Amino acid sequence: MTAPAPPATSSSAGALRAWLTAAEPGSRTQARLGRFYVGWLSFRANPLAMVGLAIVVALVLVAIFADVLATRDPLIGGDLRTERLLPPSAEFWFGTDNQARDIYARVVHGSRLTLLVVVLVSVIATPIGVLVGTVSGYFGGIVDTVLMRITDIFLAFPRLVLALAFVSALGPGIENAVIAIAITIWPPYARIARAETLTVRNGDFIHAVRLQGASSARIILRHVVPLCMSSVIVRVTLDMAGIILTAAGLGFLGLGAQPPLPEWGAMIAAGRQYLIDQWWVAAMPGIAIFVVSLGFNLLGDGLRDVLDPKAAK
Structure with a gap:
């Protein structure tokens, strides 16, 4: 049977x-x-x-068009004699730092690092958590016990403390910070995927697919994982604010992005000694972290209401 076509563009x-x-x-x-x-x-x-959603879209657009929005070099400062630690003005919207660098340019270009960390951590951690959770929930028994005890070990430590341990072992740098955060953030996704898998693994459609000769791997990847993704997506979106804060915390401690990269946490660390008299050096990247984290939290709450009918009732 041929499906009806959607209305033409000229239709109302x-x-x-x-x-x-x-x-x-x-x-x-x-x-x-x-x-x-x-x-x-x-x-x-x-x-x-x-x-x-508007804040997140704005973050993406700022990251894409950073070179257009901020024409000054975020890494090289101006004249230390005349442009160091200047307050916000028409020339320097967010002021300058102790190296006479334009803070506005550094905040704008720093959005690229923030978005890169969020995307990479999500891409690495989400498949790990979903795979562990679905395999654990589908097979049960000793497999479930082993995988969930490993998950409990990771959940037993605060995320930032565990990330600090991994970064200390791997060495400072944005790449190692991404790996460390990804290693610490997957356990909640595994828990959610396992709970969703337990509700569907004995369903009639799973039995029907199994009777048709489908392997366990095919059932998990083609039928179980898609049913878990809506809940996992909501959790990932809500966790993006935590990813940003963890990355900023590592940068603040000197274990994340290394100078002179314009990472927001490292910018706050560099400006904390000027907090009383030159407050803008630390306040501007701090406001950026606050706004972006708030945007991801609001977006996650909205997605939860849409994708999780139980939460909307």
Whole structure:
């Protein structure tokens, strides 16, 4: 049966809306688009979630167009005799630091490092957590016991303390900081994936797929993992603020990005000795961390309401 095509671009918005909200979709594509549209309407109705989305989108755009938004060099300062520790002004919007570098340029270019850390940690940690959780929940028994006890060991330590231990062993640097944060952040994802797997592993559709000869690996990857992803995505989004704070904490202690890279935590560390008289040196990157962390938290709360029906009730 040929699925009905969506309305032409010249059709009214009402016709497109009716096609997306059809009670009986004519194809899988129409059903997926319809679920996405309904979810977007629910997300859009939450003003705080929209604020979070705007902040995250702004962070991405600032990172992409950093060279256009901030034309001064974030690594090389100006004249130390006349441009050192200048307050915010029309020429230097966020002031200058102790090396006569434009703080605005450093904050803008630092958004690239922040976004890079968030993306890399999420890409590394999420598959590890989902794989451990789904395998543990699907097989149960000794496999579940071993994997969950390993997970409990990681959960027993505060995240920052554990990240400090790994970075100390690996050595300072942005790459090692990413690895250390990823190693410490996957256990909650494993817990969530295991809980979701336990609810579906004995479902009729799983038994049907197993009777058709599907292997355990295929069942986990093709049928169990997709059902776990909505809850995991919400947790990852909420954890992005924690990733930013952990990376900033490592940078503040000198174990993350190394000078002269414009990492926000390292900028706060460099400005703490001028906090009383030249407050802007530490305050500007601190405000950037606060705003971005708030944006990810608001976005995560909005996604939780959309993707987790139990939480919305």
